[in-house]
Amino acid sequence: MRFRTTVQNVLTFYRLIQTVEKLQKKCIIKFSETAMRIICNHEEGGVQVWSKIRVDALFTEYRILSHSNNEITLNLPTEALSTALRSASAEHTGANEVVMKLAKKNNLPVLSFEIFGTTQMGRKVKVAHDVRIEVMKPADVAMLTEPRCPEPDVQIMLPPLAKMRAVVERMRNLSDVIAVRANSSGRLQLSASTEVVKADITWTNCSHPRIAADGASQANGGDVDEEQEHQRERERLDSNNLFSVLVHTRSFLKFLNAHTVSKTTIACICQGHCLILFVYIGDSADVGGVLTFYIPSVLDN
Template identity: 85%
Template sequence: MRFRATIQNVPTFYRLIQTVEKLQKKCIINFSETSMRIICNQEEGGVHVWSKIRIDALFTDYRILSHSNNEITLNLPTDALSTALRSASAEHTGANEVVMKLAKKKNVPVLSFEIFGTTQMGRRVKVAHDVRIEVMKPADVALLTEPRCPEPDVQIMLPPLTKMRGVIERMRNLSDVIAVRANSSGCLRLSASTEVVKADITWNNCSHPRMTGDNPSQARAGAEDGRGEEDREPEPERPDPTHLFSVLVHARSLLKFLNAHAVSKTTIACICQGHCLILFVYIGDSTDVGGVLTFYIPSVLDD
């Protein structure tokens, strides 16, 4: 088993792990020949993450070899990984090359980070960080499954996550449960209430993206598909575009998701009414999506 890569985009990798670190103490990272997956299988009732990032969006000189279809899956602590990447991304290190590789130190498997930089005096220096890991067995990897959800009732482009975070932090003072509502006319509404007061925050004219195929990176904000009217298949009857579909979620779960503001440029929310909220955080520019962080937030049962 061999693995080695030069991290070309250290800041983005660091922000990804920063986001995951806020969710749980450990995460699973699967490396294959074409992609890296970051997986957080949170305890029941928590936030799940299942992401996929293109290798060329983060790495160069990428080499992987294993007996499991050239895939390697690691279980590792998020705080130690975040510390290593923070050191590599810090401006004062003068880092000009960061190499990540599998190694063994005192017969303990580690993910080793070698940071090569230059001092102000022009001397080349090397800093190393080792993150202790568990290499997962193929049988255990096979048990990892993405959460199964019904077809979304509506999907909508979210406003900037930093703005949403401020709103939800204030709403949490009213209630730990927040209703997320949206319709296909571009209305997004967040609601929190108590026995004596209710607060609603509404965004109008939000884009209503289409999710084509099974790949969320193919989402398009209302763009036409280019076919003529005579080539289109008859569309099923659509529900009232002003009808608001809703899901109740814990405010703390939303706030955990909103830590993704550090990496998000475009975020799409999908509401599966009464079941869950699915959030796609796109990495990179809209014209060159490097990957997607997918968050699953389960619904709170409405008694």
């Protein structure tokens, strides 16, 4: 098993890990010949992240070799990985080359980072960080499955996540639960309420792009009988009909930490079931990858 690459886009890699670090203490990273997948599937409260990032969006001189179809899957601590990438970030150290590779230290597997840089005095320096890892067995990797969800009732482009985050931070003082509503006429609404106060924030003229094929393939699998599906289809055709899902405010804020990497974000509401959010990385003309968040619905008592 061999793996070695140069991290070309250190800042984006750091921001990706910084986002998942706020979700859980460990994550799974699966490297293949063409893509890197970051998976968070055990967060308390049910939020999951499944991502796919093109190799050429982050790395150069990429070499991988294994007996499992040239795939290597690692379980590793997000805080240690975030620390290593923060040190490697050009905005912190002036690094001009960052090499990431599999290695062994004291006979234990590590993901090793070698950071080559230059001081302000012009002296060349090398900094090393080792992140302890667990190499997952193929049988355990095969058990990793992405959530299966019903067909979304509505899809809508979200406004800039940083602005939404500021709004939701204030709503958190009102309620532990927030309602996310949207319709096919471009209306998006966030609502939080108590017994005496209710707050509604509404955006209009939001666009309705279709999600990419990879995302669409995940939005299925719900068990809905034929009459229920016909009713849902009639509701979808009514452009003024608002579809809604209740989610924990804390979970929604964790998703909004992705504002550091988001260029475009599409929300899919599966009414009464879940909220699916596709955070696209890179410019629309050259999408480098996507972070897919699954936030389960809170039962409305």
